[in-house]
Amino acid sequence: MSAGDWNIVLNALNIGFLQTLRLFFATLIGAIPLGLLIMFARRSSFKPLSWLMQSLSWIIRGSPLMIQLLIIYYGPGLAFDWHPWGGGEAGRFSAAAVAFIINYAFYFAEIYRGGIASIPQGQEEAGLVLGMTRTQIFFKVKLLQMVKAILPPMSNEVITLVKDTSLSRIISLQEIVWAGQKFLKGSEGVRASILPLLFTGIYYLVFNGLLTLLLAKIEKRLSYFQVR
Amino acid sequence: MKKWISLILAALLALSMTMAFAEGDLDYVKGKGVLVVGITDFAPMDYLENGEWIGFDADMAKAFAESLGLKVEFVEIDWDNKLLELDNKSIDCIWNGMTLRTEITDVTSCSNAYADNAQVVVVPKAVADQYQNAESVAKLQFAVEAGSAGEDEAKAYGFSYTPVPAQSDAVMEVKAGSSDAAIIDALMAAAVVGEGTSYEDLTYTIALNSEKYGVAFRQGSELAELLNAFFASAWKDGSMQAIAETYGVSAAIIPQE
Numbered sequence: 001m002s003a004g005d006w007n008i009v010l011n012a013l014n015i016g017f018l019q020t021l022r023l024f025f026a027t028l029i030g031a032i033p034l035g036l037l038i039m040f041a042r043r044s045s046f047k048p049l050s051w052l053m054q055s056l057s058w059i060i061r062g063s064p065l066m067i068q069l070l071i072i073y074y075g076p077g078l079a080f081d082w083h084p085w086g087g088g089e090a091g092r093f094s095a096a097a098v099a100f101i102i103n104y105a106f107y108f109a110e111i112y113r114g115g116i117a118s119i120p121q122g123q124e125e126a127g128l129v130l131g132m133t134r135t136q137i138f139f140k141v142k143l144l145q146m147v148k149a150i151l152p153p154m155s156n157e158v159i160t161l162v163k164d165t166s167l168s169r170i171i172s173l174q175e176i177v178w179a180g181q182k183f184l185k186g187s188e189g190v191r192a193s194i195l196p197l198l199f200t201g202i203y204y205l206v207f208n209g210l211l212t213l214l215l216a217k218i219e220k221r222l223s224y225f226q227v228r
Numbered sequence: 229m230k231k232w233i234s235l236i237l238a239a240l241l242a243l244s245m246t247m248a249f250a251e252g253d254l255d256y257v258k259g260k261g262v263l264v265v266g267i268t269d270f271a272p273m274d275y276l277e278n279g280e281w282i283g284f285d286a287d288m289a290k291a292f293a294e295s296l297g298l299k300v301e302f303v304e305i306d307w308d309n310k311l312l313e314l315d316n317k318s319i320d321c322i323w324n325g326m327t328l329r330t331e332i333t334d335v336t337s338c339s340n341a342y343a344d345n346a347q348v349v350v351v352p353k354a355v356a357d358q359y360q361n362a363e364s365v366a367k368l369q370f371a372v373e374a375g376s377a378g379e380d381e382a383k384a385y386g387f388s389y390t391p392v393p394a395q396s397d398a399v400m401e402v403k404a405g406s407s408d409a410a411i412i413d414a415l416m417a418a419a420v421v422g423e424g425t426s427y428e429d430l431t432y433t434i435a436l437n438s439e440k441y442g443v444a445f446r447q448g449s450e451l452a453e454l455l456n457a458f459f460a461s462a463w464k465d466g467s468m469q470a471i472a473e474t475y476g477v478s479a480a481i482i483p484q485e
Binding site: 073074077078081083085086087088089091092169170171172174178182184185186187188189191192193194 | 264269271275276277301303304305306309312313315316317318319320394395396397399400403404420425426427
């Protein structure tokens, strides 16, 4: 491919990658707090709520995200003739974001639960003896310890999320893999080539490299205290 | 808590009812003012140039929408999902060199045929001489687009084949040598393989069938008849022929009346 061709390809890949990044950040911003809510509901002493969350968690974590994307985007229109998303790129993005947020929130909730469980019961008892409420104990004693404990598994999920965004091409969201794939047959005047599709891998590698550095830095900053 | 849940359910139900008993398809599309056209990147029918969708189908779609006072929006879809997209109303029509097949015509309202097409066999140029009839190609391993007319032909002839996501992937398979041959649309083959194209060392040999292109709307939509009338007037004033000329597909276009 000529330099001019690469210009066109990189431009298309950049637009696709921007969509990938938007989906990535939207998912994190939505799923991190939602996961916390799900975790509380899951640990609730009100049993029906806890059971509901366990069933949902089984459905969401037990079925492929690709199928969930299809159901969320096409389901309402086909089942109820209700069209919340619209046909354009924005609607597809919203549907993908909702599917990713729900899916990742349930994974995050399990990680949070593990983090909470790793904190010794004695701390809760000590807090109660000192006259703290359970809410105070959670936010003032447990939360930061939990954050530290869950950082490694969360890093894992976050890195997986970057790559999982490519699943959204099933509902024709034009993220970077879609952008690369269209050059397989030649597009925008560029002759057919597999190189643009392979080159999308570089984008993922670079972005995940930066993320890994950032996460390692956060982990280091939290290492001033020990969780026991 | 319970009250809230039943309230929300009732609201959802009411919402879906009002939607279900809504107006006809023409009113629906006019109501939103945009004709959403489902396409794939498929030269010479729909393709991108300088960020704009052009091609024989794209230009005709623009003119049709304009004749109805509608804006036009092109949405790239996964060809496998085209009927799903149509029923979901995320697109209003499938207008992308679509072969009129019973699987489509049975469940949608289609326009009249506007172009001739065939399914042709794409092979490497070096071995093309050996594969000039249906018997000789029968022993090849084929790649075809999943859910395409090409797949139907491969099935009908009893060829051994692998379904791939797009016609372009099928051609790529032949180029890469992972399949011996591909079955794709003649109009596309003319544009993407052979001398002066992306795949100079490939060519196409026999036609397995002959077929026609049409545009699909939702079942019962008034838009199909309106498009037929539009085709007739565009043929009469020569604008359809002029667009065909621009994209080099004149030979394939079917006269409209």
